[in-house]
Amino acid sequence: MTQEQYSKYSFLLDRTARKVKQYAQQQFKSGDFDVTVDQWLVLKNLSENDALSQTELANLVFKDHPTLTRIIDLLSKKGYVERVPHPQDRRSFQLHLTETGVSKVTSLRPEIHQIREKAWENLSPHDFEEFKRILNTIYQNLNGESLGQ
Amino acid sequence: MTQEQYSKYSFLLDRTARKVKQYAQQQFKSGDFDVTVDQWLVLKNLSENDALSQTELANLVFKDHPTLTRIIDLLSKKGYVERVPHPQDRRSFQLHLTETGVSKVTSLRPEIHQIREKAWENLSPHDFEEFKRILNTIYQNLNGESLGQ
DNA sequence: TACCAATAGTTAGTGTGACAAATATATAAA
DNA sequence: TTTATATATTTGTCACACTAACTATTGGTA
Numbered sequence: 001m002t003q004e005q006y007s008k009y010s011f012l013l014d015r016t017a018r019k020v021k022q023y024a025q026q027q028f029k030s031g032d033f034d035v036t037v038d039q040w041l042v043l044k045n046l047s048e049n050d051a052l053s054q055t056e057l058a059n060l061v062f063k064d065h066p067t068l069t070r071i072i073d074l075l076s077k078k079g080y081v082e083r084v085p086h087p088q089d090r091r092s093f094q095l096h097l098t099e100t101g102v103s104k105v106t107s108l109r110p111e112i113h114q115i116r117e118k119a120w121e122n123l124s125p126h127d128f129e130e131f132k133r134i135l136n137t138i139y140q141n142l143n144g145e146s147l148g149q
Numbered sequence: 150m151t152q153e154q155y156s157k158y159s160f161l162l163d164r165t166a167r168k169v170k171q172y173a174q175q176q177f178k179s180g181d182f183d184v185t186v187d188q189w190l191v192l193k194n195l196s197e198n199d200a201l202s203q204t205e206l207a208n209l210v211f212k213d214h215p216t217l218t219r220i221i222d223l224l225s226k227k228g229y230v231e232r233v234p235h236p237q238d239r240r241s242f243q244l245h246l247t248e249t250g251v252s253k254v255t256s257l258r259p260e261i262h263q264i265r266e267k268a269w270e271n272l273s274p275h276d277f278e279e280f281k282r283i284l285n286t287i288y289q290n291l292n293g294e295s296l297g298q
Numbered sequence: 299t300a301c302c303a304a305t306a307g308t309t310a311g312t313g314t315g316a317c318a319a320a321t322a323t324a325t326a327a328a
Numbered sequence: 329t330t331t332a333t334a335t336a337t338t339t340g341t342c343a344c345a346c347t348a349a350c351t352a353t354t355g356g357t358a
Contacts, residue, residue: 007265009280010169011190015211016284017166020159022316023291036343041160055306062164067344069308074343091306091353116156119287127283131158134280135165138268142172167345174346185313204336216315218338223313240323240336 020119027115033108034078038063040112042071043080043097047105051094053086080104169268176264182257183227187212189261191220192229192246196254200243202235229253 024037035043045060046052052060058068072095075081080101083093097105120128173186184192194209195201201209207217221244224230229250232242246254269277 006269006277007262009268009277009284010173010265012281012284012288013162013166013169016288017162018211018315019288019291020162024159025316038344053306062167063344064346065307066309066346070344086306089306089354093307113156116159119158119290120155121290122286123283127279128155128158130276130279131283132161134272134276135158135161137271137276139161139165139168141268141270142168171346178347187314202336212314213316214337215317215339216313219314235336238324238336242337 023118024112024115031111033111035075035080035104035108039071039075040108042068042075043101043105044109046081046095046097047102050096051084053092053094055092057095075101172267173261173264180260182260184224184229184253184257188220188224189257191217191224192250192254193258195230195244195246196251199245200233202241202243204241206244224250 021037028035028037028040033040041061042057042063045057049057049060054065054068054072058065061068063071072081072083076083079098082096082098084096086092086094170186177184177186177189182189190210191206194206198206198209203214203217203221207214210217212220221230221232225232228247231245231247233245235241235243
């Protein structure tokens with residue numbers, strides 16, 4: 001394969017990732033979900049793992065610490081998440097969904113699954129598996145030290 | 150396939166796209182390329198198509214107009230690109246690479262191809278074709294009106 | 299105890315992305 | 329010609345990504 005052909009994937013990958021996020025965000029907006037796509041990712045992970053620290057959560061969702069700080073700021077301003085001081089370590093917080101946060105996740109989860117499915121029209125379950133395999137391989141190829149998950 | 154499984158792809162897609170951009174950006178930086186990954190995309194397209202308007206270029210690289218305006222601002226501040234008033238249409242500009250811009254593209258092109266290849270270790274040419282097919286299908290599934298390319 | 303490296307989180311600066319609105323100009327219709 | 333509409337670009341705002349620098353705290357070690 002020539003070098004020229006190889007350079008296309010980064011363009012298509014970026015373009016598609018942006019389209020997926022943009023499509024979801026538009027649906028979120030027209031449904032008055034009151035959260036962004038990235039805020040949803042954080043809420044969803046908090047609903048599945050209680051009392052995470054920000055560092056633990058950052059590793060889970062693969063966002064860096066400054067980004068996560070701001071997302072938590074926004075979510076707590078909206079009343080979905082609380083920072084509770086860690087009982088032993090005064091540097092750190094335990095993150096909890098509020099009541100409002102829990103019911104937000106419960107109500108949005110099925111709607112968001114529907115939105116996500118739209119991307120897979122005309123594609124097979126086998127395509128889905130291949131896609132995940134290739135994405136993970138690329139990720140690991142570029143992920144110097146640690147081996148990704 | 151259950152709904153639960155389906156939701157993973159958007160996470161992996163976003164994570165991988167960010168990793169690809171991040172990896173390239175780090176290489177750009179350690180090589181003192183003096184441009185960002187997105188600025189490179191714009192430069193490269195200008196080197197292949199002279200005298201584009203900003204609208205034409207935006208459609209080519211799939212960036213929206215405000216984003217492109219700002220990238221052109223940065224590239225012209227760095228001396229790589231010039232806005233030349235369109236001879237007939239006073240609303241619009243024709244974009245040109247400067248001498249410096251041309252030599253920048255010439256010198257960076259091979260280095261960037263090498264950086265881009267790193268992602269494809271352990272993957273086959275067939276994977277590459279499948280990957281492009283799936284990315285394009287997803288894009289078109291979500292791209293309401295027009296059919297994308 | 300005193301020092302020091304590591305860790306948790308925040309803040310600031312720059313670049314990018316999406317979206318809405320504003321400005322200037324062009325073109326078509328009345 | 330006047331008016332209406334469409335097009336090209338810019339500006340403003342909010343959100344996110346990445347880097348670097350900073351504060352506070354912890355834990356190990358001399």
